[in-house]
Amino acid sequence: MIDYLDTAGIVLTEQEKENIEIADFGLGQLEEQGLELITYINNEHYCAKELVLFSNQTCPEHKHPPVLGSEGKTETFRCRWGKVWLYVEGEPTPSIKATVPQGSEAHYTVYHEIELKAGDQYTIPPNTLHWFQAAENGAIVSEFSTTSRDEYDIFTDPRIKRVPETNG
Amino acid sequence: MIDYLDTAGIVLTEQEKENIEIADFGLGQLEEQGLELITYINNEHYCAKELVLFSNQTCPEHKHPPVLGSEGKTETFRCRWGKVWLYVEGEPTPSIKATVPQGSEAHYTVYHEIELKAGDQYTIPPNTLHWFQAAENGAIVSEFSTTSRDEYDIFTDPRIKRVPETNG
Numbered sequence: 420m421i422d423y424l425d426t427a428g429i430v431l432t433e434q435e436k437e438n439i440e441i442a443d444f445g446l447g448q449l450e451e452q453g454l455e456l457i458t459y460i461n462n463e464h465y466c467a468k469e470l471v472l473f474s475n476q477t478c479p480e481h482k483h484p485p486v487l488g489s490e491g492k493t494e495t496f497r498c499r500w501g502k503v504w505l506y507v508e509g510e511p512t513p514s515i516k517a518t519v520p521q522g523s524e525a526h527y528t529v530y531h532e533i534e535l536k537a538g539d540q541y542t543i544p545p546n547t548l549h550w551f552q553a554a555e556n557g558a559i560v561s562e563f564s565t566t567s568r569d570e571y572d573i574f575t576d577p578r579i580k581r582v583p584e585t586n587g
Numbered sequence: 588m589i590d591y592l593d594t595a596g597i598v599l600t601e602q603e604k605e606n607i608e609i610a611d612f613g614l615g616q617l618e619e620q621g622l623e624l625i626t627y628i629n630n631e632h633y634c635a636k637e638l639v640l641f642s643n644q645t646c647p648e649h650k651h652p653p654v655l656g657s658e659g660k661t662e663t664f665r666c667r668w669g670k671v672w673l674y675v676e677g678e679p680t681p682s683i684k685a686t687v688p689q690g691s692e693a694h695y696t697v698y699h700e701i702e703l704k705a706g707d708q709y710t711i712p713p714n715t716l717h718w719f720q721a722a723e724n725g726a727i728v729s730e731f732s733t734t735s736r737d738e739y740d741i742f743t744d745p746r747i748k749r750v751p752e753t754n755g
Contacts, residue, residue: 430706431706500596
């Protein structure tokens with residue numbers, strides 16, 4: 420992950436490097452379905468993270484439901500480096516560019532494709548199913564959002580546990 | 588500004604490049620007191636901007652007061668490239684590193700110094716006076732915040748008008 424960030428010119432402090440979150444979503448196949456992230460700030464109003472996706476790595480389908488009296492998390496994804504394909508609810512794109520992770524096809528249900536290259540961004544409304552996959556060279560995505568409460572995320576795949584697997 | 592962003596590896600779309608905001612705060616001395624910025628997203632919940640400061644350029648002292656029933660803007664400044672000195676309310680730092688813009692000394696009143704190098708960040712509470720100045724090589728700062736309503740900002744210098752001067 421550090422190599423990816425270096426390539427993109429994104430600087431972390433030593434303490435942030437130690438707090439990088441490696442999310443394998445309890446599936447045990449990090450390279451296919453997983454996400455690497457660093458949270459810069461997450462307060463009662465807003466949140467900013469840097470997401471790193473390795474080559475063809477996929478963040479599994481999920482949504483952010485209304486919680487604690489708020490309407491659910493709104494997320495703006497801004498691609499900083501590389502390329503990522505984002506899928507959201509809506510008209511399915513006929514021939515998508517991503518490859519659905521083998522053996523998990525039943526747990527990917529939305530297929531409206533948005534391609535994000537460096538400089539492109541897209542805002543996902545609350546309570547909207549979405550998943551995303553990096554292209555062959557991987558991707559770095561800045562996420563700007565309302566407060567992040569990952570423990571309330573709803574994943575389509577019932578096997579998924581949204582807990583940090585390891586640090587480092 | 589584009590050159591600074593290129594150096595730091597920050598990619599903008601062509602449309603974003605056309606919408607770069609050059610703020611001289613109505614003072615007519617952009618190189619001394621001014622700010623270049625691009626707003627990525629500003630919705631009813633959160634805002635994300637990239638700020639560029641030229642060599643020794645200063646963003647004048649101001650605060651974000653409570654407006655429209657909210658407590659005022661909270662801002663997280665994350666230095667991405669270069670170095671910036673941020674001054675906020677609190678114990679004055681004995682010998683500050685920035686140089687107060689000549690002729691405007693009366694309008695700079697807070698002197699608690701926070702030095703931000705690439706990877707460092709600081710969150711400014713609502714309604715708190717602050718100003719900041721880039722070091723000799725300039726700086727790029729990501730701003731994550733609550734909703735931005737620049738027209739309500741209160742500047743210490745009564746000559747200041749917070750309006751975009753030009754685009755480009």
